[in-house]
Amino acid sequence: MAETTRASDPGTGTATPDAHTAPLSEFDRDTAVRRRARGEFETVIADGWSVFGAVNGGYLKAMVGRAVAETLPHPHPATVTAHYLTAPRPGPAVIRVETVREGRTLSTATASLTQTDPDGTEVERLRVLATHTDLTAGPDEVRTTAEMPDIPAYEDCVGMDLAPPEFLRDAPIVHRLAGRLDPDCVGWAVGVPSGRAGTRGWFAFADGRPVDPLALLMVGDALPPSVFDLGLSGWVPTIELTTHVRALPAPGPLRVALTTRNLAGGLLEEDGEVWDSAGRLVAQSRQLARAPRG
Amino acid sequence: MAETTRASDPGTGTATPDAHTAPLSEFDRDTAVRRRARGEFETVIADGWSVFGAVNGGYLKAMVGRAVAETLPHPHPATVTAHYLTAPRPGPAVIRVETVREGRTLSTATASLTQTDPDGTEVERLRVLATHTDLTAGPDEVRTTAEMPDIPAYEDCVGMDLAPPEFLRDAPIVHRLAGRLDPDCVGWAVGVPSGRAGTRGWFAFADGRPVDPLALLMVGDALPPSVFDLGLSGWVPTIELTTHVRALPAPGPLRVALTTRNLAGGLLEEDGEVWDSAGRLVAQSRQLARAPRG
Structure with a gap:
């Protein structure tokens, strides 16, 4: 392509x-x-x-x-x-x-x-x-206290394909995705992690394929791990990943927020929330992963 | 007994x-x-x-x-x-x-x-x-931003066994547990839900059995559902319940916080956090459930 x-x-x-x-x-x-x-x-x-x-x-x-x-x-x-x-x-x-x-x-x-x-x-x-x-069969009522993460517009976020060439060479997934990161969340990439253990950004396929419920199964595991924001680096092997698909996504890139709140015993959890262009919470994910050694 | x-x-x-x-x-x-x-x-x-x-x-x-x-x-x-x-x-x-x-x-x-x-x-x-x-085999390091829920002392919370006799007659689980609820979270029981969709309280077995990792598997599903706090009532059938056990609990009753943030399409999620007497986050749970009709 x-x-x-x-x-x-x-x-x-x-x-x-x-x-x-x-x-x-x-x-x-x-x-x-x-x-x-x-x-x-x-x-x-x-x-x-x-x-x-x-x-x-x-x-x-x-x-x-x-x-x-x-x-x-x-x-x-x-x-x-x-x-x-x-x-x-x-x-x-x-x-x-x-x-x-x-x-x-x-x-x-x-x-x-x-x-x-x-x-x-x-x-x-x-x-x-x-x-x-069948996500189209349920009642329309929505009662939510979840708030859409505050992420700059897609155009104002940092394309993952702007990473250094030596990284991109060994990270072909970056070319499949048109992922973009909130500029506030990429300090770790230049050695200045925020310490908040959060990743916020946009998920989309690079070739424009719409994100459907099947694709939502990968969204919570497709941006850089939130623990990079703690100054840790290296592979974060997933032990278990659970995804709840909560609604059919409207067209367009999806807002994603990843958060790790607790690293203990060499393991960590990472929670993901995915929001569509209509402002609906379309998926929630949580994974248990091994903490990186770095 | x-x-x-x-x-x-x-x-x-x-x-x-x-x-x-x-x-x-x-x-x-x-x-x-x-x-x-x-x-x-x-x-x-x-x-x-x-x-x-x-x-x-x-x-x-x-x-x-x-x-x-x-x-x-x-x-x-x-x-x-x-x-x-x-x-x-x-x-x-x-x-x-x-x-x-x-x-x-x-x-x-x-x-x-x-x-x-x-x-x-x-x-x-x-x-x-x-x-x-083996939860005893991991490194001791803990890095956490999770904050223990602010729950009044066990003695100052409301015993679930104070529920009306007509409820207790059909809820024998209440007698197995020495569960207590934050007085701030029980308004729904007298028709005044807070609307926050949160349940906070204490979990313990009535006969004093210590809570070990096996028992933690039930903790996230043992207090009244957080959606009661939205004014909904009735059975909240669990579709799926995932529990992460993050540490061996110290002795004593456990602080539990349950939260539902999103009810949509007739389904809801309920997140649980369980903290031990040493202030450690010992379990995280999340369930997908059918919303009650009430």
């Missing part, structure tokens, strides 16, 4: 492309799954969604989420938990989905993503437990 | 009773599981942990957590997610545990609790995905 297309304004992203005529988005191409048997899907973990060799956990979760969505009768993930077991590598993978229950308004499945080692051993990478619903 | 014992100060609870001499606590008795085959446990859902006929979801999660703890090599739940599928009833149940991965510092299992219908059909009640660790 040409660089000019990547740099296109994600705010102009329109409806889901027509599967028969429009080219697949990078996200749809790289999370595609092919059913090979009942409850069993083949896929390929792409090499474009990594940072320093670690495949993004949100991307993997969305990929498994697609296989779950092809299995359950309800279209939208309502609450999805992924436990990350071993580090995946780009290449072929198998996803197995087991339906746990099909109810009238909710349905539940477990899923497992595995890869086969060079010696032929099948190794599980992540295990998922997901409950789906 | 005599009423005088129930009313004993839970702050005097000492170490875990010696299994050979001390009587089992109510919690240990009612969450006991018996292994009947590899990965398969028998248990009995007690009738003392219900509110208006609905068995408490936190109690069920702790019961399944006990079977998981008997299976995995690491002693303490680090992150446990339960999806509630169908409404259980007091009586026999079977828990099946499958080990997903055993690592050096973490291990993961799934578990399922089922009951058999009168017509002989086995029905699944909840599905659990759990990762365990």
